[in-house]
Amino acid sequence: MEAAMEYVTTLPAETLHAFTRSVFERAGFSAQHAADGADVLLWASRRGVDTHGVRNLKLIYLRMLEAGQLNTKANFVVEHETPVSVRANGDGGLGLASASWAMRLAMDKAEQSGMAFVTVRNTNHYGAAGFYPAMALGRDMIGISMAGRFNGQGTEIGVMPTFGSVPMFSTNPIAIAFPTQDEAPWVLDMATSIAPYNRVVLHRENGLPVPPQWGLTDDGEPTPDAQLMHKMWPLGGDRAHGGHKGYGLSMMVATMCGVLSGGWDEGHDGSEAAFDGYQQDGDSHFFGAIHIDAFRSVDGFKRGMDAMIRALHAGPKEAGQDRIYVAGEIEHETEQERLRDGIPLTAVTVTDLREVAHAYGVALDI
């Protein structure tokens, strides 16, 4: 089993939200982009998804910014649209903001058309995949998001295709949310690998071992050493355990995000020269919103979800287990706890946040 993190302090969610928002603003992002960014990171932190929470403020977003890899003045552009579809360009900006913008666009179109999909190229890391579909819950829609990256020349860290020896995919997550009536909203948020790589990083920075079934060393050997695990297995693992399905899902995500948006070939339609030099520039994302009333009454759907969840709760348990969970349920309960008790932080994250507070001149009592 996975080792537990050691926390050294807690801060209220609203304190961390205000801090994160202010840091993004001081870093040069617009008020809207900063607010969106803080919303996504705090959603993950509240729900216990620490791999995608405030710990990434420095580790991913400010690091990219300081390396000149984030456009703080990004102008998100619709390149093609119909009443049910959008292809957009994220202009190299904050992925958390372009993704929030794209999901709102999908929902606004779905309000009119029943459903809509938005695919975005030339953007960056969008945080917790589940945040965007969860935005749709309050509008009685099914929400979908995916983030897909394909590295045609292979890459040092990522997910291997079945029978391949080098990572070619990112952990390409899929997230889907279904509204419920009285039960916790159903939110599936999954990497298409056994585990996402930033879970390895989280273990590494806290000096913990990783479950060796997650991936391999550069030499292709299983390892519990979070320093050495670089090649991640697709969901399933090897061929005998169904890993070709995880690999297939990963490529599906890469296609809906990167090929449909033109992010994989940078949109060079019609240029033969581009064909040989295909590569993915930045990340690509995909968002969907499907209004339930395009199919049936919202109330009937929600009651059906509740009934299915209750039937699962009531099902016979494996020896040693006292609950059967559904997707998003543990995170929903963690959110109630953390809204009451604050967001727990590891020593590494506390150090990072202090550094950020100092560097960006935003006060944080930590």
Added chain:
Amino acid sequence: MEAAMEYVTTLPAETLHAFTRSVFERAGFSAQHAADGADVLLWASRRGVDTHGVRNLKLIYLRMLEAGQLNTKANFVVEHETPVSVRANGDGGLGLASASWAMRLAMDKAEQSGMAFVTVRNTNHYGAAGFYPAMALGRDMIGISMAGRFNGQGTEIGVMPTFGSVPMFSTNPIAIAFPTQDEAPWVLDMATSIAPYNRVVLHRENGLPVPPQWGLTDDGEPTPDAQLMHKMWPLGGDRAHGGHKGYGLSMMVATMCGVLSGGWDEGHDGSEAAFDGYQQDGDSHFFGAIHIDAFRSVDGFKRGMDAMIRALHAGPKEAGQDRIYVAGEIEHETEQERLRDGIPLTAVTVTDLREVAHAYGVALDI
């Protein structure tokens, strides 16, 4: 690894298609339903997906028919529709036919609206999930299909939820197809379990052992005995190997099919009485068609797919492997072989087909 089947003879695909179609007609189905049924079964047989091919003519469809579980005079009904959506009732008919009808409906609507989804309740086993999305390839659309069943009281044979000890889901497949230019069409067709149960049955009827990692006995023990394996693992397996993701995908499929269509509650919207008695009657399906030109040029998309597939082919291989495959590629090559050499049949299938020929009065030179 999985054991190889032993084949005793071959028949041309067109011979088996004509036979299957005639049998369905003799069994009382309309010419359209019979032709659709033969198309689906022979597509699987041609592509080497023997678990879903002509072997199921007797084993699944005629057995259900003879047990009074298939309505030969089914009238497929649209219960609700918008320009992008349909909720339909399969009237207890041949799932192969209602699914073909529903996928055509999705494509016709997508031709007008850019995309469309169709969810169908009160239907039956639809064969190879990949057939329906593959129908969309020639129309420059992305195709999707899913078949979802949830057993709220548990069931003897099926897929266990994570931490559950009793199967509650069917193997709930997901299939997606993307058009390509010169490469084989990309067709992902996967159970959301490590292996589909009818692969266990195929091994059993040919006296072969099964890989023990696929599932458990009634007592919850791993087994290589195809007679005893009843409880299938979701994709991933146990919790430590990511099986909660396979379980999540299975529930997603059950929702898009069963809850969205009303198949899980039989569409009893608003009736409180139905709430306590929720159960799935028959199977439920989901189909989607997304026109690529709703996002970008068809040509650009297809060239992008080809480029991604070629990059994967060129990737470094695992020791002992000389190819990296993409979804649908092995099946595409098998199809070329079988169109040339005929469909190979096992001894059990030959016996079954002879019995069917006799019982339904349709000649078959086998």
